[in-house]
Amino acid sequence: MIPLSSIQRTAEDLMAKAAIEIPEDHLAGLRQCANTEKGDLSAFVIKAMLENYEAAKEDRRAMCGDTGLPRWYVKIGNDARSEGGPVALEAALRRATARATANVPLRPNRVHPLWRTDHNNNVGINAPEIEYAFHPDADWIELTTVHKGGLFGTDYRMLFPGDGIEGIKRFYLDTLIGFGKRGLACQPAIVGIGLGGSKDTSMVLGKQASCLRTVGSRNPDPKIAALEEEFKELGNSIGMGAMGFVGSSMVIDCHIEVGYCHTGGMPMSVHMFCLSSRRACARVTADGRASFRTDPMWFTDYMRRDTVDWERQAAEAAE
Amino acid sequence: MPDLRTVHLTLPARTEDLRKLEIGSVAYLTGRLFTGREGVYKRAVEDGAGMPADRAALGSANFHCSPAATINPDGSYKVGAVTATASFRFAKWLDGFFKISGCNMIIGKGGMTSATYREFFVPNNAVYLTTVGYGTGALLGRGIKHVAGVYWLEELGLAQAVWVLDVENFGPFLVESDLQANSLFERENAKIAPGLEKFYAGTRPATLRRYGETDDKTEEVI
Numbered sequence: 001m002i003p004l005s006s007i008q009r010t011a012e013d014l015m016a017k018a019a020i021e022i023p024e025d026h027l028a029g030l031r032q033c034a035n036t037e038k039g040d041l042s043a044f045v046i047k048a049m050l051e052n053y054e055a056a057k058e059d060r061r062a063m064c065g066d067t068g069l070p071r072w073y074v075k076i077g078n079d080a081r082s083e084g085g086p087v088a089l090e091a092a093l094r095r096a097t098a099r100a101t102a103n104v105p106l107r108p109n110r111v112h113p114l115w116r117t118d119h120n121n122n123v124g125i126n127a128p129e130i131e132y133a134f135h136p137d138a139d140w141i142e143l144t145t146v147h148k149g150g151l152f153g154t155d156y157r158m159l160f161p162g163d164g165i166e167g168i169k170r171f172y173l174d175t176l177i178g179f180g181k182r183g184l185a186c187q188p189a190i191v192g193i194g195l196g197g198s199k200d201t202s203m204v205l206g207k208q209a210s211c212l213r214t215v216g217s218r219n220p221d222p223k224i225a226a227l228e229e230e231f232k233e234l235g236n237s238i239g240m241g242a243m244g245f246v247g248s249s250m251v252i253d254c255h256i257e258v259g260y261c262h263t264g265g266m267p268m269s270v271h272m273f274c275l276s277s278r279r280a281c282a283r284v285t286a287d288g289r290a291s292f293r294t295d296p297m298w299f300t301d302y303m304r305r306d307t308v309d310w311e312r313q314a315a316e317a318a319e
Numbered sequence: 320m321p322d323l324r325t326v327h328l329t330l331p332a333r334t335e336d337l338r339k340l341e342i343g344s345v346a347y348l349t350g351r352l353f354t355g356r357e358g359v360y361k362r363a364v365e366d367g368a369g370m371p372a373d374r375a376a377l378g379s380a381n382f383h384c385s386p387a388a389t390i391n392p393d394g395s396y397k398v399g400a401v402t403a404t405a406s407f408r409f410a411k412w413l414d415g416f417f418k419i420s421g422c423n424m425i426i427g428k429g430g431m432t433s434a435t436y437r438e439f440f441v442p443n444n445a446v447y448l449t450t451v452g453y454g455t456g457a458l459l460g461r462g463i464k465h466v467a468g469v470y471w472l473e474e475l476g477l478a479q480a481v482w483v484l485d486v487e488n489f490g491p492f493l494v495e496s497d498l499q500a501n502s503l504f505e506r507e508n509a510k511i512a513p514g515l516e517k518f519y520a521g522t523r524p525a526t527l528r529r530y531g532e533t534d535d536k537t538e539e540v541i
Contacts, residue, residue, distance in 0.1 A: 041343060041493070041507070044323055048451045048458070048491055056400070056457035062387045065402030065456035105389040105399050108478050116358070118476035151405065160526045170522035177515060178540050182429035182504045184405060186453050238518055239511045243453070243493075246510050276454040 002141055004083040006288035008092040013292070014145045015070060015100030018280035019062040022053040023294035026190070026277045029215035029252040033188050037249050042241030046188075046249060049242075049275050064276040067106040068147035070097055070122055071129040073212065073298060077138025080286075093130055093143075098123050109150065131204075136302055136310060144281040144296040146211045153185035153272030156203055161266055165227075168195070168268060169234070175270040176235055180250060183243030186274035188252045190215060191235065194269040197259030206269035209255040211279060212298035219256055220304070228254045242275075252277075257299065260306070327488070331379040332424055334444045340494045342503040346448055347490035351378035351467060351483065352426070354385050356404060358479035362471065364415035371470035371481050374421045378483065381420065383409060383427030385478050386463075387456070396466040398484075400456030403428035406447070407541035410435050417443040426492060428453050429504070432539060436500035448492040449503075455491065462489030505539070512537040 030046060037043040056063035072093050082089050098121035101108055108120040110127045122128060135142075155175045159167050172193065179185035192210025194202040218225040232254040241247020261267060281297075282290045302310060323345050328336060330350025340346070355363075362368045370377060386401040406427030409416075413435065416422070423445040430449055440447065450459070463484050470481040495503045515536045524534070533540075 040323065041503075044345070045451050048455050052452065052455040052458045055461060059457060059461065061457050061460050062400035063457050064454035065384060065387050065400040065459065066404065066454075067387050067400070102389050105387050105397060107385065107387040108476070111476070111478070116476075116479075118478055120477045157525060157529075158527060163526055166522045167525055170519060171525065173515075173518055173522075177536060181508055181540060183453060184429055184541075234518065239514045243449070243451070244504060244511075245507045274454065275452055276456075 002082040002284055002286055003288045004088050004092055006284055008096050010282050010284050010290040011093050011096030011143055012100050014143060014280045014282055016104050018145045018147050018278040019067055019104050019106055020056050020060055023279060025214040033249040037247050039241045039245055039247030041245035042247030042249055045242035062104060066149055069150045070145060070147050073131050073144040075133045075135055075142040077135050077140045079139040080141050082141060090130060094123050097128050140283045140285045142283045147278035148211055149274050153179045156269045159266040159268050171268055172231060172270060180240050181244045185272040188249040189272035189274050190252050190277055191254045192271040193256045195258045196261035199267050201259050202267040203269045205257040205259055206271045209257040210271040210273040212296045213255045214295045215253040224256050228256050337446050338498050340446055340497050342494050342497050342501050344494045346492045346494055347488045349487050351485050352380035352382050353377040354382045354482040356385055356479050358475040359481055360409055360412040360416060364412040370419055379422045380424035381422045386482055398463050400460045402454055402456040403450040405429045406431055413439040430495040430502060433500050433502040433505050436496045441500050447496040449495040451491050451493060462486045
């Protein structure tokens with residue numbers, strides 16, 4: 001049984017880590033941009049960002065004043081049991097969000113969409129988002145928090161099979177250029193593309209691709225992996241850099257995730273996880289201990305399975 | 320490392336100092352400024368409430384942002400990081416805002432159009448500085464020396480309230496507009512846009528069109 005106190009304590013620590021400490025994979029990707037950037041203004045921006053990450057860590061203050069929309073991804077091992085069940089787990093995550101908002105501090109960005117009511121704690125109706133996934137043969141719970149900016153860099157479009165790869169490429173360029181001008185997307189960014197699924201799944205997959213995969217990771221389908229490389233290259237060759245200044249730093253990496261969709265359609269979403277790509281993850285085990293990391297390892301073979309049953313499990317059971 | 324010109328400005332900024340600014344220069348600020356988001360602009364200009372305090376109390380530089388901050392039980396403030404929000408949304412209130420605030424400097428994210436600079440900024444001898452990144456929140460947080468006051472906290476909440484900040488070597492910023500209404504972003508966009516067409520070679524518009532969109536990559540979308 002995983003103690004509830006461990007879940008809440010870990011969740012509070014994760015909120016602070018995400019807000020303050022830039023993940024290593026993202027930092028390495030940005031340093032690569034810094035090494036290749038020829039545009040003087042774009043290079044200046046990247047250098048300032050690298051200094052900013054240091055300042056954030058030294059001072060233990062949030063790296064960006066817009067601490068985004070804090071949210072949760074929870075992966076539950078098939079054999080995991082947590083004290084109080086899922087309702088208590090959700091309550092702990094909401095409490096941790098509220099407490100961290102005051103303690104880090106985070107900006108209380110969450111308001112009612114119409115009445116603009118602000119509880120000053122980033123908690124409200126349907127907020128923070130908590131998404132769930134499962135993992136076979138495990139008794140731990142993994143918590144990931146992502147603080148992604150909430151306004152720019154994302155678009156959705158229903159494409160059709162006839163639009164093909166060229167249609168996908170065009171919508172990708174449109175989104176990059178539209179949000180890249182004046183740097184509204186806070187690039188260079190980790191670009192996530194969701195292809196297929198139903199409309200909402202397309203959005204969810206694209207967001208997860210940008211926020212939950214690490215820089216340098218590739219989709220296991222070699223043809224999709226090649227497309228990721230091609231799109232990264234393409235994004236960095238349009239002549240636009242940080243803040244929309246002349247340069248070559250648009251895309252730190254490009255990640256594509258797919259889901260089976262309606263036979264007549266090809267829905268697509270594009271998401272840009274900004275210069276302050278804030279994510280932090282921890283595995284909490286039954287003894288209440290937490291081990292922290294920055295790679296959520298969200299997309300597993302199990303998550304991407306395309307069969308009716310989880311065949312690996314079936315195969316293992318048969319042995 | 321790129322060699323950009325750097326200037327240090329004291330607030331309130333004098334017109335003669337603003338006249339010397341060149342777009343693309345790096346700027347650091349020392350003095351007093353106040354924050355404002357949509358709630359502030361709407362309340363001050365559209366709802367007719369006017370400014371929450373006089374110019375001496377607020378300063379004459381307005382920062383489109385609100386800090387990641389909290390109010391301690393003893394009434395003191397804990398300010399962590401501060402980062403700008405996109406400024407184009409404020410254009411509709413600017414005329415009235417300049418009149419009642421007497422501001423001559425706007426700091427924010429992404430700038431506004433040169434048409435806005437010509438129409439509203441230049442007549443008020445005002446310039447626009449953009450934050451860098453846009454995520455240098457921790458560096459900017461270091462430059463805040465003192466919270467001189469918070470207004471409209473009850474009316475607008477923590478994230479929309481007017482925060483008056485005394486700052487020192489607060490930056491970096493980039494000079495986005497000058498007193499001739501030139502825009503750094505538009506200059507850069509004009510350099511990039513002509514090269515974009517070739518990347519679209521072989522693609523064609525989506526089968527299902529949308530109303531109201533543009534395919535002209537020289538156009539601003541703000």
